[in-house]
Amino acid sequence: MNGNDGHGAVTGDQGAGNQLESVKNTPMISANGLAWPGMGTQERLQESSDAAAARLDKIQNAAQTILECVGEDANRPGLLNTPKRFAQAMMVFTEGYGQNVWDIVNGAIFPENHNEMVIVKDIDISSLCEHHLVPFTGKMHIGYIPHHSVIGLSKLARIADMFSRRLQVQERLTKQVADTIMEVLQPQGVAVVMESTHMCMVTRGVQKQASLTITSCVLGCFKADEKTRSEFLSLVGARRHYNT
Ligand SMILES: [Zn+2]
Structure with a gap:
């Protein structure tokens, strides 16, 4: 675990020079730069391309189920690729879990x-x-x-x-x-x-x-x-x- 769910800001009187080094592993930001990752964030970051494809498939199937359950014709042209698009969009909507704070601050x-x-x-x-x-x-x-x-x-x-x-x-x-x-x-x-x-x-x-x-x-x-x-x-x- 990343041990980064603590709260309370780090305070101190360092100058800017050594400031970065001293805060790179803070209570909230882990050594790998993640802050408040999800339970499966590491797995998602490290998975093979096959596993990533299987993950997308799984979301796609769930979206297909939703289309059927709301009483739609999941095979009509407008909806044919919707499960795939939904799965891809969902990965983008949740990509923040795996972003590295230090890469962003850069x-x-x-x-x-x-x-x-x-x-x-x-x-x-x-x-x-x-x-x-x-x-x-x-x-x-x-x-x-x-x-x-x-x-x-x-x-x-x-x-x-x-x-x-x-x-x-x-x-x-x-x-x-x-x-x-x-x-x-x-x-x-x-x-x-x-x-x-x-x-x-x-x-x-x-x-x-x-x-x-x-x-x-x-x-x-x-x-x-x-x-x-x-x-x-x-x-x-x-x-x-x-x-x-
Ligand atoms: Zn709500």
């Missing part, structure tokens, strides 16, 4: 004496609700205050992508992104807000078409300092949702 952490808030707003997110296996989509806003080093801005979106391509609940997705940035960068603090629409809510049951689910995770100085948190929420336009 050395893009730079020493910099910038101590002001950095925000990347409106990152598009598509993920799969683990309760219904249907999408939830929305925007994520990420902010951090550096401590001796900054990270390439596109990397924040890449980290968000990595955790989106899994079976998720929005609360966990938000927290995993925040915790990971805290671990790899060791900034003074991280704040993540996500606003999204869940297909399982808008298309079934109560059918609340316009409902928006908002989650947030604040760490370090964003947690400790109400003013900092408030500034972040104002800048990303999420403050209206909070009582701060």
